[in-house]
Amino acid sequence: MDKKEFFKELDEFIDGLRDKKDDVKILNFVVEKLDSIPKDVQKHIADKTGLMEISIENTINFYPKFRTKVSDIKEVAVCTGMNCGPAGGQDIYNALVEILEVDKNGLSKDGKIILNKKRCFGRCPKGPNVSIYGEIYSFMTLQDVKRRLGLK
């Protein structure tokens, strides 16, 4: 989409909001349209809404769904729900915490992967389910996940 056209649509979207400073709604709109949150768009939102850029950044950093859209950080989400958890999902998650050496926010030591838990992907009979970079894979083992992530 043409950037100028996008900014026009973004302004219209913000104008139509009851709370014009609802940055979560605004960022959702941006991700839906661009699948990323470029720096100039963050600045535009700040100018348009009067929100401070740092407060927009804080919101982005708070939500993995936004955080993964501003950089090269990719999300791996392991279902540890009622079916997947006991079927191996919990073990996969625990192993990845160790292997990737994630911090308390789930960010891997190399800063490239954000590891999350999911309660259910709605594919319970096919568990363990793991989402890797936005794609959900079923019947996963730790070996499968490691292979897809290029880990030994």
Ligand code: FES
């Ligand atoms: S419990 Fe994992 S997909 Fe439902």
